[in-house]
Amino acid sequence: MNQSAAKRGAGDVMLEARGMSKRFGDHTVLQDINLSIQRSEVVCLIGPSGSGKSTLLRSLAFLENYDDGEVFVEGELLGYDRASDGRRVRSRPSRLSDVRRNMGMVFQQFNLWPHLSVLENVMEALLRVRGMKRDDAHRLALATLEKVGLAEKAGAWPNRLSGGQQQRVAIARSLAMSPAIMLFDEPTSALDPELVGEVLQVMRQLAEEGMTMVVVTHEMGFAARVADRVLFLDQGHIVEQGPPTRLFRHPQSPRLAQFLGNYLERNSLFEAAPALNRVDD
Amino acid sequence: MFDLALLVQGLPLLLAGLWNTVWLSACGLALGFLIGIGVCSLKLSERGALRRLGGAYISVFRGIPLLIQLLFIYYLLPRLGLDIPAWVAAIAGLALCSGAYLAEILRGGLLTLPVGQVEAARLLGLRGRTILTRIKLPQALRATLPALLNEVILLIKASSLISAVGLAELTRTAQNLAASSFLQLQFYLAAAVLYCIVNISLALLAGQLERRFEKGRA
């Protein structure tokens, strides 16, 4: 039995939200979110625009400070500490970084640092967070770029690369820190259609290697093939969740049925090949 | 009107004046830069009180003429029992004033930086100071290079005001030579040429840097 399968036992919870909610002013964007993600599980988050997918993902990384409830990363409360009087206070930055140390995130806009070369982008955190020696960081960064098929672009400037290549660099940058959980917020939405596949391919490989992943995506094909579980979010609620085959074939809620209907209609109208095949090699 | 022998004779004095202009401006700008980064960080702080403090600094030091700031520092501090040499007063005045302008220029540069770049850095575990020095400032400097060059040149020219605290920088030296020789045009022209040499060299240097930075852009 391989290692990741052996590790995937019940109770090996990597990421958990309990009764979490998030407001922007008077506007409640997430309400009473309960979510538990096991080691090596791949969870895809789908839902209409504005339903709160990004806000949920960002709250799980404490890029948004959620208002109520709790988020636990490998059992540790994220973003807050209990004060002596029982109330909670925002964690200090060093504590926050510590709780997030095994978490990586990939963004729709790549967010590479344009003034650093591809290699330097990947090396930066190895040098300044891990405190690795330059030689070691260089070697690990190159090996990680190799993994996403971009070792030959190590010396290039990020803005000279295609969107798909930039996103793979961003994945490598995150991956080099050997995260246990990776969050992806629409990693292919900013890409030209012909570049989507190469990024999904890398993500699929990660999933096969046992990475715990939470992926916000509009790529239903990817969700159908790679996800262990799909969550459908609507108006800040998790309306429905389950294995992709069940969710896609037999949606229980009218909202999900409608959402999937819209999706299929859009994609069959405008794409010769069904989107479901996009992940295929 | 022109007398080459007198010019040659006055040249060492002029160059000494130029040296004063250059090193006092350089020190003032270097310190001003640190002040600028600090004040800019205050203005971009999440806390209202700190933002107001940064704003107040900028209002005061941008609002009061440099000459008055210099005189204030030079005459006020001794009254408070701090006997400072003129060059310290000069550098302090230049630094405090340029700090206010540099803070605003840098803030403009930092505001154009996509927040996602900083979020990515935070999630990778980079700490605030590292993010500032490795991610934010290098890009803010590149983005604002022309404005920064402007400010540097303006400050070098404004540094003629430090003669008010008794320092013979380039302008004052030229004035002295002009007065004693009655060859006004000759010595003001010489001073003008020297200022231009410094400032054009800076512009060329900035141009080089800009071309170097351009390579990284699409």
Ligand SMILES: Nc1ncnc2c1ncn2[C@@H]1O[C@H](COP(=O)(O)OP(=O)(O)OP(=O)(O)O)[C@@H](O)[C@H]1O
């Ligand atoms: N910083 C913010 N301030 C105020 N409102 C916000 C903020 N960020 C998001 N919102 C609001 O929260 C709601 C959910 O936004 P979110 O970006 O999470 O949706 P999403 O599901 O990711 O949508 P999309 O598919 O378009 O990316 C939206 O109504 C949005 O306007």
Ligand SMILES: [Mg+2]
């Ligand atoms: Mg979104």
